Amino acid sequence: MTNIPAASIGDNWENIDTPALVVDLDNLEHNLTTMAIYAKQHNVRLRPHSKSHKCPAIAHQQMALGAVGVCCQKVSEAQVMVSHGILDVLVSNQVIGRTKLERLAALALQAKITVCVDDLTNIQEMNEAAKLFNATINVLVEVNVGSGRCGVLPQEPVLALAKAIRQSENLNFSGLQAYHGGAQHIRSYEGRRRAILQATYQVEQTLKLLTMHDIECDVVGGGGTGTYIFEATSGIYNELQVGSYVFMDHDYALNLNDQGQQNNEFKQSLFVKAAVLSKPESNRCVLDAGLKAYATDSGFPVVYGIENAEVLSAADEHTNIRFDSTLPVPNLG
Amino acid sequence: MTNIPAASIGDNWENIDTPALVVDLDNLEHNLTTMAIYAKQHNVRLRPHSKSHKCPAIAHQQMALGAVGVCCQKVSEAQVMVSHGILDVLVSNQVIGRTKLERLAALALQAKITVCVDDLTNIQEMNEAAKLFNATINVLVEVNVGSGRCGVLPQEPVLALAKAIRQSENLNFSGLQAYHGGAQHIRSYEGRRRAILQATYQVEQTLKLLTMHDIECDVVGGGGTGTYIFEATSGIYNELQVGSYVFMDHDYALNLNDQGQQNNEFKQSLFVKAAVLSKPESNRCVLDAGLKAYATDSGFPVVYGIENAEVLSAADEHTNIRFDSTLPVPNLG
Numbered sequence: 001m002t003n004i005p006a007a008s009i010g011d012n013w014e015n016i017d018t019p020a021l022v023v024d025l026d027n028l029e030h031n032l033t034t035m036a037i038y039a040k041q042h043n044v045r046l047r048p049h050s051k052s053h054k055c056p057a058i059a060h061q062q063m064a065l066g067a068v069g070v071c072c073q074k075v076s077e078a079q080v081m082v083s084h085g086i087l088d089v090l091v092s093n094q095v096i097g098r099t100k101l102e103r104l105a106a107l108a109l110q111a112k113i114t115v116c117v118d119d120l121t122n123i124q125e126m127n128e129a130a131k132l133f134n135a136t137i138n139v140l141v142e143v144n145v146g147s148g149r150c151g152v153l154p155q156e157p158v159l160a161l162a163k164a165i166r167q168s169e170n171l172n173f174s175g176l177q178a179y180h181g182g183a184q185h186i187r188s189y190e191g192r193r194r195a196i197l198q199a200t201y202q203v204e205q206t207l208k209l210l211t212m213h214d215i216e217c218d219v220v221g222g223g224g225t226g227t228y229i230f231e232a233t234s235g236i237y238n239e240l241q242v243g244s245y246v247f248m249d250h251d252y253a254l255n256l257n258d259q260g261q262q263n264n265e266f267k268q269s270l271f272v273k274a275a276v277l278s279k280p281e282s283n284r285c286v287l288d289a290g291l292k293a294y295a296t297d298s299g300f301p302v303v304y305g306i307e308n309a310e311v312l313s314a315a316d317e318h319t320n321i322r323f324d325s326t327l328p329v330p331n332l333g
Numbered sequence: 334m335t336n337i338p339a340a341s342i343g344d345n346w347e348n349i350d351t352p353a354l355v356v357d358l359d360n361l362e363h364n365l366t367t368m369a370i371y372a373k374q375h376n377v378r379l380r381p382h383s384k385s386h387k388c389p390a391i392a393h394q395q396m397a398l399g400a401v402g403v404c405c406q407k408v409s410e411a412q413v414m415v416s417h418g419i420l421d422v423l424v425s426n427q428v429i430g431r432t433k434l435e436r437l438a439a440l441a442l443q444a445k446i447t448v449c450v451d452d453l454t455n456i457q458e459m460n461e462a463a464k465l466f467n468a469t470i471n472v473l474v475e476v477n478v479g480s481g482r483c484g485v486l487p488q489e490p491v492l493a494l495a496k497a498i499r500q501s502e503n504l505n506f507s508g509l510q511a512y513h514g515g516a517q518h519i520r521s522y523e524g525r526r527r528a529i530l531q532a533t534y535q536v537e538q539t540l541k542l543l544t545m546h547d548i549e550c551d552v553v554g555g556g557g558t559g560t561y562i563f564e565a566t567s568g569i570y571n572e573l574q575v576g577s578y579v580f581m582d583h584d585y586a587l588n589l590n591d592q593g594q595q596n597n598e599f600k601q602s603l604f605v606k607a608a609v610l611s612k613p614e615s616n617r618c619v620l621d622a623g624l625k626a627y628a629t630d631s632g633f634p635v636v637y638g639i640e641n642a643e644v645l646s647a648a649d650e651h652t653n654i655r656f657d658s659t660l661p662v663p664n665l666g
Contacts, residue, residue, distance in 0.1 A: 002444055004409055004436075016430055030596045051649055066478060073650040076337055093650065096621065099350055103337075119665060150611035150619050181648060199611045202345055277427045278451055278483035286483050288429065291630050297647070314630070316384055317406040318425065318482055330450060333430045
């Protein structure tokens, strides 16, 4: 009696209780297939980021379409994926502290595990954890190629860490993590192209330096839903870590393509179904979904399929919506 | 292997894995006790809103301190509370549609259930659902006293709905819901006082009209953590629906009291414990908690206890923090 699901498998749309998070499976499959075909055609590996869905069933669909594995952002997420049979996981993030490092090492006995680093002490502690479990952990050096988040600067700092990894008995140096998060939501095509061009140049220079020291990179990873075409055609990146394309959020859809138009190669597949709770004015209604049903870090949600229905405000379980005077306000329910 | 808790009962602070949502029990108890004493001293009933905690254990603490029941914002939450022995629940919201109305009616066989209405058709459908279960549902008319969200306007519209409820065999008219959400976060004491003064006046006029029609209100409910002192001392409101005081969020703490100073009668008791994941620059670090660990509808979180540590940006699992040059950046972990 503590958790009543909004719907059961096979329920009609009308019978799904609100608020509910719903997936359009046709659009989802379109997105999964489109990206898989693109990666194959451009001869880059596809390792989708699973933090957008956190769902082993979708990860298995991605694997069936040719993905080499998935990314997770946390060890706990990687544990879920491995326990559900996804046996090649990149934790595309730093893993800090003994508790998490030992969990990561234990996981490396069950699956191929790769992780990012940007710190020497962390490399040493990771090697010790791996040794404890007699495991081998694959390691990418994270390069800050413009995001200004984690990662070391290109060239010499990368080389220093790569050498340290190669000297660590239970670590395997696998290459570079060069994701440019800051470029993903730049609206203009040219702006995104230039940002990834700069990132690519920095990665290329770093690869040259590593080659001079006889260090080869199996993986040069990066690329998000906003920029993947630039990484895929760079001749430098060989692995895409796209995640958002699966559900294709509204904000990504505002990015412009080379024709100056909104991208539409991916279709939104994730929605919050809500119902009208109150209709206090002739041009205003209140929905039964609010801040606890959706995220607002990219702004208020957009009412799907009703133009000029404007979100005025949101509370925990309410969304206040004003309708254009030419539009009828829906009835309660 | 799918859910590893960040901590177990009895764990030391140091052993709580990050990111983790942690409660300071001393501060929590201080808050619960302070509000309970205030309500008793001012002779108003206390019906805390449970949407801030959604936790039956805390609801039981509130009941033990004298609360008459709790508020929930959704039927599904009310079901959880009732199934855990909280037997007087106000769903302080509209409940629309047959599925939810029938769940509400079934619940009214197990506990005293009250709900808000602002629509005539909804009253009719609610009565039918209650009749089906041979249950009685208590009903408050929600009055829009300034929030501009749900609710009907004061006076005549309230009277019309009150009459309709009284004519419904399986509904019991209990009074008014007159919560002013828009007043809660007004910074100045005088601004909040004036907003509730206006709300109180509208409620008072409505009560007079109802009395002229021999309709009595058992409940006149409202009041949030930002304004409860004004409702409690209004002589009109008799039930407080405060919720946020339990954890006392940062934004409420910015409200000023009658001395022009920040309120401190309640203490923050809910925190996200995070760890340093990366230290890429001498004055910058990245934490392992991000948009999936905290809400940002009132802005970025604040680093507790470290002044001038400024949150620059946040991503799904990262928070980018810049330190004042006079402050040392913490080490990894």
